[in-house]
Amino acid sequence: MDKCEKWGSYELTLNGPSDGNPFIDNNLFATFTHDNFSIKIRGFYDGNGIYKVRYMPELIGTWKVTTESNVEVLSNKTTEFECTSPSEDNHGPVRVSGKTHFAYADGTSYMPFGTTAYAWVFQSNERQKQTLKTLSENKFNKLRMLTFPKNYNYNTIEPDIYPYEGAPKKVSDTFDFNSWSLKPEDIGFDFSKINPTYFQHLENRIKDLDNLGVEADLILFHPYDHWGFARMGEKYDKLYLKYIIARLASYKNIWWSLANEYDLLAMAGQKPLEAWDKLGELVKEEDPSEHLISIHNWYDPPTNKGTRKNWFDYTKPWITHLSVQTDELFFVPQWLEKYQKPVVVDECRYEGNIELGWGDNTAHGMMDCFYRTVLRGGYATHGETYIDKPNTKRSIWWAHGGILYGQSQKRINFFKDLLDNNGFNYVKPMATEGPHWELAVGQSPDDSKIIAYFGANQPEFEQFDFLPKDKKYSAKLIDTWNMTTKDLNIEINNTDMFQLPRSEYQALLLTEKK
Incomplete structure (x- = not known):
C-alpha cells in the first residue's frame, strides 16, 4: 500500500x-x-x-x-x-490563528517575514539556484511570486517558456504601458491549451521553497502583461484557476494571492472590478485544503481616519487576511480591529535606488517598516530594487531573485531572532496614544515582555505611562541597526522618568520583574 x-x-x-x-x-x-x-x-x-x-x-x-x-x-x-504521522519538520499548512495571527496546522507558531521576487522562476537555472541559496541564508519565510511572467521596468526579457501553446505576437525589450491594450488579434496564445511543462517547472520551485520552510505566496493574476494572460476573459480565467488549484493545492506551503494590484487591472482594461469576487469565491470553492487567500491593491489614497477608498472589501468571507500596499503603518491596529483578520503589509516601499518612489527607500527605512508594522500587530514584506546603472543586466531581487545587495535584510534577520528568542509567537500591539503616538510597542502573548521601538526619534528622557500599573520591568537597549543588545541598569514602570542615550533606531526590550 x-x-x-x-x-x-x-x-x-x-x-x-x-x-x-x-x-x-x-x-x-x-x-x-x-x-x-x-x-x-x-x-x-x-x-x-x-x-x-x-x-x-x-x-x-x-x-x-x-x-x-x-x-x-x-x-x-x-x-x-x-x-x-508527519515528519519532524512538517507542521502542515499555515492558517489563521486567533483571528489576527497565523500558525501552522499543528499549532506551531508562524510569523510571516516576507520578501518579494516576482519573476524568479522565469530566470536562468543558475539564478534560480542563487535565489534559493539567498533564501536559505536569511530569515524570510514567505516569498511573493508570480504564476505568469511579468513585463515591467527592469524586467522586460522574454521567458524561455510560456503557460499556453502559442507565441507572443508583440515583443519589446522595453516596458510599454500601451502593450496593456492588446486587441484579440494581437494575442498569439490558445488559452484552451495549457502547457504542462511550464507548470511542472513552477511546482518544482514551490517544492524547493517548501524544503527551505518558505511559504509560496503565489500571485494568480497581475497587470504587467503584454501577452494577454491578464485579459483571457471569464471562461479561460476559470479554466486556469481550476487547473492550477488542482495542480498545486496539495502542497502545504501554498498561499493564494488572487491579484497583485487588482485595481490596476481594471484601469488598464484587463479585468473589471466586479470580476474579482467571483474569482475569489471560485478559488475558495476549488481548494480542498483551505489555503490562505487574499488580494492586493495598487492605489492607496490616505485619509485621516485610516480608511482606504481603493482597497478591496476585506470582509468578504473568502478572504483570510489583508494583503495591502501602503506606508501608512500607524493605522495597522485600527485595521486589525476593523477587519478582525491578520494584516500583512506586502508593499511598504522597497530598499533600492531606482527612479520610482516605491523603490528608493533606504535600508534604514525598510528595516523601520518591519519594526513599525510587526510591533503594531501586523506583518511586513521586504523587497530590494538596487541597480548598478539604468537598463542594468544585473539581477534585481524584487524582480529576478538572485543576490541581495542591500543592508536591511541583516537587520530584519536580527529582528526575527529577537522576537523568536523572547517568546513573541505573535505580537499584541499596545495602545500608545497621546504623548507616545510616535512609538511602535508590542507585547508578547504572555504579557511578560514588551518591545518599544523609537525609530528615528532620539529621546534622552522617557516616561512610559502606557505600561500596566503596579508592574516593574528590567530593560535591555536594542540597537536595531548595529544589531546589538545591552543591559540597562534601570527599572522601568509607568510613572517614573528614565534616561536613555540619544541615538537613532533604538528599541527597548522590557521584561516584567516577578
Missing part, C-alpha cells in the same frame, strides 16, 4: 487519451474517503496522456480513492493509501 505523510502531497497517476484537447474535453475527479469523512477532488491533465489527482490528507490512517470521469478508461479506478 502506498504511503503519504500527514500534510504531504498524495498523487494518483492514470494513463488516458491525449487526442483532441484534454484540458477542455476530459474531466477527472476522485473521491477520497477516510472513515466517515469524504471529499471530492478535481484532477488535471499533465500532458503526454498522463492524468493526475492530488490531495493533502490531514487524517492519519487508511484512505480509499475512487475516480470518476467522462472518459471510460479514467473512471471507476480504485486504490488505497496509508496516511502516516
Whole structure:
C-alpha cells in the first residue's frame, strides 16, 4: 500500500487519451474517503496522456480513492493509501490563528517575514539556484511570486517558456504601458491549451521553497502583461484557476494571492472590478485544503481616519487576511480591529535606488517598516530594487531573485531572532496614544515582555505611562541597526522618568520583574 505523510502531497497517476484537447474535453475527479469523512477532488491533465489527482490528507490512517470521469478508461479506478504521522519538520499548512495571527496546522507558531521576487522562476537555472541559496541564508519565510511572467521596468526579457501553446505576437525589450491594450488579434496564445511543462517547472520551485520552510505566496493574476494572460476573459480565467488549484493545492506551503494590484487591472482594461469576487469565491470553492487567500491593491489614497477608498472589501468571507500596499503603518491596529483578520503589509516601499518612489527607500527605512508594522500587530514584506546603472543586466531581487545587495535584510534577520528568542509567537500591539503616538510597542502573548521601538526619534528622557500599573520591568537597549543588545541598569514602570542615550533606531526590550 502506498504511503503519504500527514500534510504531504498524495498523487494518483492514470494513463488516458491525449487526442483532441484534454484540458477542455476530459474531466477527472476522485473521491477520497477516510472513515466517515469524504471529499471530492478535481484532477488535471499533465500532458503526454498522463492524468493526475492530488490531495493533502490531514487524517492519519487508511484512505480509499475512487475516480470518476467522462472518459471510460479514467473512471471507476480504485486504490488505497496509508496516511502516516508527519515528519519532524512538517507542521502542515499555515492558517489563521486567533483571528489576527497565523500558525501552522499543528499549532506551531508562524510569523510571516516576507520578501518579494516576482519573476524568479522565469530566470536562468543558475539564478534560480542563487535565489534559493539567498533564501536559505536569511530569515524570510514567505516569498511573493508570480504564476505568469511579468513585463515591467527592469524586467522586460522574454521567458524561455510560456503557460499556453502559442507565441507572443508583440515583443519589446522595453516596458510599454500601451502593450496593456492588446486587441484579440494581437494575442498569439490558445488559452484552451495549457502547457504542462511550464507548470511542472513552477511546482518544482514551490517544492524547493517548501524544503527551505518558505511559504509560496503565489500571485494568480497581475497587470504587467503584454501577452494577454491578464485579459483571457471569464471562461479561460476559470479554466486556469481550476487547473492550477488542482495542480498545486496539495502542497502545504501554498498561499493564494488572487491579484497583485487588482485595481490596476481594471484601469488598464484587463479585468473589471466586479470580476474579482467571483474569482475569489471560485478559488475558495476549488481548494480542498483551505489555503490562505487574499488580494492586493495598487492605489492607496490616505485619509485621516485610516480608511482606504481603493482597497478591496476585506470582509468578504473568502478572504483570510489583508494583503495591502501602503506606508501608512500607524493605522495597522485600527485595521486589525476593523477587519478582525491578520494584516500583512506586502508593499511598504522597497530598499533600492531606482527612479520610482516605491523603490528608493533606504535600508534604514525598510528595516523601520518591519519594526513599525510587526510591533503594531501586523506583518511586513521586504523587497530590494538596487541597480548598478539604468537598463542594468544585473539581477534585481524584487524582480529576478538572485543576490541581495542591500543592508536591511541583516537587520530584519536580527529582528526575527529577537522576537523568536523572547517568546513573541505573535505580537499584541499596545495602545500608545497621546504623548507616545510616535512609538511602535508590542507585547508578547504572555504579557511578560514588551518591545518599544523609537525609530528615528532620539529621546534622552522617557516616561512610559502606557505600561500596566503596579508592574516593574528590567530593560535591555536594542540597537536595531548595529544589531546589538545591552543591559540597562534601570527599572522601568509607568510613572517614573528614565534616561536613555540619544541615538537613532533604538528599541527597548522590557521584561516584567516577578
